[in-house]
Amino acid sequence: MCGHVAHPCCWFTHRISSNRAGDSDSCKIYKNLSHGAAYIRHNEFIIYIRKKMLPSQLNVGGYALDNQFTIVDILFSTKRILRKSSGVTMDVVILIKQVPEIALIKVDETANEVVLPQGPGTVNPFDEFAVEEGLRLKEKHGGKCIVMSVGTDRTESALRNCLALGVDEAYLLSDEAFNGSDPQATGKILTAGLKKLATYDLVLAGKQAIDSDSAQVPGAVAAGLDIPQAMFVKKIESVADSKAVVYRTTEDGFDVVELNLPAVISVVKEINEPRLPSLKGKMAAKKKQITKWSASDLGLDGNEIGANSGTKTTKVAPPPPRPKGEIIEGDTPEEVADKLFSKLRDNQVI
CATH class of the missing domain: 3.40.50.620 (HUPs)
Incomplete structure (x- = not known):
């Protein structure tokens, strides 16, 4: 999936240097993008860079990039992306x-x-x-x-x-x-x-x-x-x-x-x-x-x-039928309300 850097993309690689001990300077193109951008694979890192003027050299995660480019994303071997607060995207x-x-x-x-x-x-x-x-x-x-x-x-x-x-x-x-x-x-x-x-x-x-x-x-x-x-x-x-x-x-x-x-x-x-x-x-x-x-x-x-699986089904049964409801009757609404109140109190609902 990754090939060695070759023309016309070699301008990406000589801009990247590693401050990490034991890292080599070899980079590989991971994916070319339009508008002066690309994904670069450097050892276990995948770095997304794009051309942009910066006031000074940028150092992120031990990787230095001169003022003609900015590191937008650093994608580690776990492939979890650490993004800058501006222009954040969500997968x-x-x-x-x-x-x-x-x-x-x-x-x-x-x-x-x-x-x-x-x-x-x-x-x-x-x-x-x-x-x-x-x-x-x-x-x-x-x-x-x-x-x-x-x-x-x-x-x-x-x-x-x-x-x-x-x-x-x-x-x-x-x-x-x-x-x-x-x-x-x-x-x-x-x-x-x-x-x-x-x-x-x-x-x-x-x-x-x-x-x-x-x-x-x-x-x-x-x-x-x-x-x-x-x-x-x-x-x-x-x-x-x-x-x-x-x-x-x-x-x-x-x-x-x-x-x-x-x-x-x-x-x-x-x-x-x-x-x-x-x-x-x-x-x-x-x-x-x-x-x-x-x-x-x-x-x-x-x-x-x-x-x-850790759990086993021992018995399957339908839910029990709902009990039959009770209709409270009375000659007036007040009488019905009194009967309902008494029943709720007797059943310790209220």
Whole structure:
């Protein structure tokens, strides 16, 4: 992917020198850009530079650059980008789940299993708010918006729904070894996917999936990546200087939390109003490629995922029927109110 510097790009390389012990002066072109800019690979670093007059020599991370060029980004071997506060861009990954239509789910107590309806299902409703927030961050800051999901081939329809909204890339983590994964195992799989993807500034997800309601996956991903997290966020106040300020909902209101990026954030429905796809977006989504990664692609051996998940289902049963309601009658509204008050007091409700 990288070749030695050659004409006409050699003017990039003689401007860069390393102050780090043991570094060689050899550089390689990683990617040429227009308007006097390029990505340069120097040992384990990838450096994005562009031509611009500066008042004096710039030294960032041990790398010196003369006053004809400025280091815009330094991309380390982990591929996490440290950006200057001006012109910050955001690469956002949204974790989505394809869920069945809840009203059509049935429980087979004899077989001790949940019977899911046929059909592609839909995007988890809470994840739709995460997708919308990711698109808004992209529109405000630039960068890429990416969706990632664990599922089967049927999950492609949910990913294409996101592509139709304006998402740039979609990744499907699919393997028979993933079948039956519990929330913690799903978090492990997504963690492996994000590590392979490598380049991201923010990971978004809905607060929970409506089929399992566990709300465990975003936290499990943050723990697996060892990065900050904020759950149940109702507002992203700002993103600047490699930090994000968010409003995290609590039982009593909300906390204002500052996070170092990259970070994982789960969102609630109060954060925005999701958009609808356009006809043009739907047509474009049909042609976009969905990248598929298997267990071997992610370096997973089946340990603690799928059938080897840490939790086991011992019994499946439908929820008990709601008790029959009671109608309180009376000749006057006052009499009805008195009877209702007495019943609530007798049952120690009030």
